[in-house]
């Protein structure tokens with residue numbers, strides 16, 4: 001440092017002192033991103049030798065099981081310790097009540113079993129909700145008048161959870177937003193002997209327009225209506241705490257806020273109010289926006305990705321579900 005710095009203001013505190021060198025900045029850095037924080041959402045489809053890019057999610061693919069296994073082995077090597085699995089279900093297997101969801105020989109169940117054979121140490125988290133399996137595309141059973149039937153849906157979700165646990169899932173992640181499903185799933189898992197299978201609850205899940213690309217990936221957009229009678233109103237925050245507290249009382253091991261970036265305030269609220277790990281889902285629309293701007297050359301994509309995920313952690317998330325997981329693990333190497 002040059003003593004000739006001609007600072008004329010008489011300041012006791014100069015916050016810039018701690019930003020002067022890279023070593024100083026690293027010493028005082030509060031938030032660190034690591035591959036251990038990341039959960040990689042992945043799409044599995046029927047067939048063999050399939051790797052089809054999702055048009056609205058460049059860099060994300062629907063993999064057939066054979067290629068998915070190779071990809072999972074790869075990302076595990078890169079330090080990613082957990083994946084969240086989502087199935088692309090053919091129209092022919094969808095029905096009004098989503099019966100395929102608890103088929104012991106269904107795509108999810110076969111995939112989980114194969115992953116546990118090939119890459120046994122990676123944590124496999126399976127999604128619980130009916131939307132990939134129902135012909136109408138809703139997360140629950142549809143009544144005659146078009147309303148979503150809560151309690152009958154919960155019964156199906158509990159069966160789905162047990163079938164996934166039987167296949168070898170380490171954790172199940174209910175993303176449906178029905179009331180009382182965490183308690184019912186915990187009871188069913190325990191009754192079937194799966195006391196060690198954890199529950200990651202999508203607790204504060206909002207009725208968000210940011211899920212569009214994901215619904216493209218799975219062909220799962222609702223055929224009629226929207227999800228506002230079960231997913232939360234984006235305008236609300238106290239309700240998020242209520243949902244989180246109920247899920248924890250009912251037995252959730254971890255809770256989630258979703259989406260992440262437009263809900264950083266909710267992540268902070270939840271992480272201040274709870275003593276369980278908090279996950280945040282950096283969803284498909286958040287991914288697509290960064291990818292699109294990056295492809296246009298309008299932003300420095302890699303830097304924006306790291307800044308975005310760091311901000312989600314800084315807001316209080318312990319874990320981040322993100323389609324950037326592989327890219328970030330490579331950057332952190």
Ligand code: PBG
Pocket residue numbers: 127128129130131139175176210211212213214215227282283284285
């Ligand atoms: C379905 C589900 C959705 C996502 C995860 N699980 C979509 C929805 O609720 O309509 C969205 C994830 C994303 O957008 O990345 N239960």
